[in-house]
Amino acid sequence: MGWYSDNSGMKTHSVGRKSPNAWGFYDMHGNVWEWCDDWYGGYPSGSVTDPVGPASGIHRVLRGGCWSNLARFCRSANRFWDRPGYRRRFNGFRLCCSARPRGHGAEQ
Numbered sequence: 001m002g003w004y005s006d007n008s009g010m011k012t013h014s015v016g017r018k019s020p021n022a023w024g025f026y027d028m029h030g031n032v033w034e035w036c037d038d039w040y041g042g043y044p045s046g047s048v049t050d051p052v053g054p055a056s057g058i059h060r061v062l063r064g065g066c067w068s069n070l071a072r073f074c075r076s077a078n079r080f081w082d083r084p085g086y087r088r089r090f091n092g093f094r095l096c097c098s099a100r101p102r103g104h105g106a107e108q
Contacts, residue, residue, distance in 0.1 A: 002030030004074045008067035012089065025096075030074035032092030033062035033082075040081035059083055066090040 001021065003013050008030070016026045039057030053061065059081035065074030068090060082091060 002027065002065075002071075002074050003067045004030045004065065004071040005068055006071065010068060012067060012092070028064060028076060030065050030069065030071075031067055032064075032090055033066045033080055034064045035091060035093045036061040036063055036079075040079075062091060 001018050003018070012032055013027075015031075018026065020026045021028055038053035038061040039055070040059040040061050041054040041057060043051050060083075062080040062082055063078065064076050065078050069078075082088070
């Protein structure tokens with residue numbers, strides 16, 4: 001389901017060459033680290049669901065691992081950080097499109 005060090009040939013691959021997950025998303029684990037909107041910071045103590053990062057910072061969160069990581073590190077819970085604007089061959093982002101069902105919204 002994902003590209004990691006043992007199957008990637010140590011390079012980035014086009015999206016959709018592996019099977020999608022249960023929600024139809026491709027390449028959620030491995031291939032490239034995915035930029036997130038969150039600023040990097042420590043998690044709160046105790047049990048939390050969907051923790052929110054700090055309001056500002058220097059580094060943004062990256063998730064999911066990349067083609068050069070071992071398979072066990074290619075999971076969405078795995079996070080890393082980098083400065084926004086840095087370009088690296090193993091960092092990327094995800095574009096998602098959601099179609100609005102007909103009959104909903106202002107175009108009626």
